[in-house]
Amino acid sequence: MSHTNAVLTPTGRLRLARLVVDDGWVLRRAAERFGVSVTTARRWSERYRLHGRAGMVDRSSRPRSNPNQLPQRTERRIVGLRVTHRWGPARIAYRLGLNPSTVHKVLRRYGCPPLRWVDPATGCRIKTSRADKRHYQHPAPGDLVHVDIKKLGRIPDGGGHRALGRAGGVRNKVATEANRRPGYAFLHNAVDDHSRLAYSEILTDERKDTAAGFWKRANAWFNSMGITVNRVLTDNGSCCRSNAFKTALGEDISHKRTRPYRPQTNGKVERFNRTMLEEWAYARPYKSETERVEAFPEWLHHYNHHRGHTSLKGQPPAARVPNLSGQNS
Known part of the structure; x- marks a missing residue:
């Protein structure tokens, strides 16, 4: 002009x-x-x-051809991954082999709102004003391990409301005595702060002896991976404040608890919980709790050894643990 x-x-x-x-x-x-x-x-x-x-009149300054522009098919794949999975530019870039800044420009050109403005469940745009977060990371594996317990409702045999709809789920739930009270599963999780390497078990309760036994097995697993745990961070649940859990930690591991009503302090394992729900627990309509439990070990292996992590620049957690990533495929 x-x-x-x-x-x-x-x-x-x-x-x-x-x-x-x-x-x-x-x-x-x-x-x-x-x-x-x-x-x-x-x-x-x-x-x-x-x-x-x-x-x-003035002509457009746009060049007649742009050999470096992404193909329209690639741009559609970028937008498709954003809409269907609610992934950010970094993770989309790792999946498609692109630069995150390139993906960000495509998303802006197509009018995709930032993820903080989108409802995770429906993908609808919402108004929000979330303050920027301060990120931290310990320098070596084992310097800090986040521990938490996630309570998850079991699926009745035949499928629940997520697979069959509300009416079908209710019919299955009252079909047999076992289905009427399927109860809850308790996922005990331990996530290394530096590498995000995770150890998890599906247990029947969150009592002190159960939590203590879980930590002994988790600590042995981290040791087998070449990680010596120096510090553990938990919330203020009764099982984590018990003498049984203190004994399981031993004298060589210091115990730190989060501030009351501040789950952000234990944010890395809380984020793991969310990823676990989105990509395993509710990723597809399971027909029974047994089917979902059987799918868990494969998903956990994929998370540790193959799934690109945005905070790790697209690398899986195992890549940040010396001599570990090459031992698993």
Whole structure:
């Protein structure tokens, strides 16, 4: 678009071109008359000869071809992953082998709102004003391990409401005595702060002896991976404040608890809980609790050894543990 104070507006260009084409002025004289270069006078005269008055308007500055632009199919895949999975630019880039900044530009061009403005369940845009978070990370594996327990409702045999709808789920739930009270499963989780490597078990309760036994097995598993745990962070649940859990930790592992009503302090395992629900527990409509439990070990292995983590620049957690990533496929 022409500048407000430009010498040649579309009207001025037309006058210049008419002097040269219609009145027969030489280019140099016409250029002096309007205070422009001979090259400029020639350009507008030639456009007038070819296109007439319509050739005096500004043309688009967009290049005729852009060999570096992403194919439209790739752009559609980017938008599709954003809509179906609610992934951020970094994770989409790792999946498609692109640069995160390129994915970010595509999402902005297509009008995709930031994830913090989107409801995770429905994908609908919502209004929110969430403050920026301060991220931290301990320098070595085992410096801090986050421990938490996630309570999860069991699926009745035949499928629940997520698979069959509300009416079908209710029918299955009352079909047999065992289904009427399927109860809850308790997922005990331990996540290494540095690598995000996770150990998890599906247990029947969250009592002190159960939590203590879980930590002994988790600690042995981390040791087998070459990780020596120095510190454990838990919430203020009764099982974590018990003498049984204290004994399981031993004298070499220090115990730190979060501030009351501040789950953000234990954010890495809380984020693991959310990932676990989205990508395993509610990822597909299971027909029974047994089917879901059988799928858990495979998903946990995928999380530790294959799933790209955005905070790890697309690497899986195992890649940050020395001599571990090459031992699993």
